[in-house]
Amino acid sequence: MTAPTNRTLTSVVPGMDLDEVVYGPLTRDDFVRYAEASGDDNPIHQDEEYARNNGAPTVFALGMLNAGYLAHAVSDWFGGPHRLRRYKVRFTTRVWAGDELACTGRVVAVESGVVKVGLEARRRGSGPDGLGLDEEEVAIVGEADVVLPE
């Protein structure tokens, strides 16, 4: 449970770290709920057998679910979703059921009243059996432009 933090432009300086927000552990039910809400019904995120037959060891989270959590974190850091002017993510690894998603951000610059934020979402967990994954990996590298009241 998190609530938006109201911030003003003058309270934000380059180099400032935003408090880490951790979502999850993610479950297969979360994947199904997001698939239904978003319209992305690709079975690789829901159907174990389909996933195995299509090059994945098991089902994994929809990338936009992870990006949705990260956008949630950004919204809460800066007073609400309506503060966003731009949001960009690059997906770097898969996130599995059982993983937590740890979201962090850092203010990179403040230019003409626009706050430039660097973002990261890391998967944290043991991952599927037998894959030997690192306990923590970067799943999303992102950036956001945010506008704040004076």
Next chain:
Amino acid sequence: MAEAEITFTLPVTRRAIADFAVAVGEDNPIFFDVDEARRQGFPDVVAPPTFSVRQIFEVPREEREERLGASLDYGRVLHGEQEFIYSRLPVAGETLTGTMRISKDFTKEGKRGGSMRFVTYESMFTDADGAEVLRALYTLIETSKDPGS
């Protein structure tokens, strides 16, 4: 013959916003409580920042592929990047008009011998007055048949 763009509508309803917000773990009342949204100056509850991905309900992948003609092999496709550029967030009760086109399509040689093709679908969403609400850029990466392992 491929079309240059696809025009579609994206209905923004309170129900769709609430379902989507719950799915990304949201509890901010701006997505659920009309009175609170109005208190903050919005005409109704607002859509979460990534809500417009619901455009896939309006233009499914098969239709997009057939009409815009990228000829991607989805067995080798990953969602590489996603970007949203906002004038404002959509609000419940409106229906946006979307226009989708392929804005980038290029191939890069990989470090280990294979190649990667990047295809970006850019969707522009406008409101009933014709004003831009947001743009969404959906970038897929198609890996080569022989990744060169």
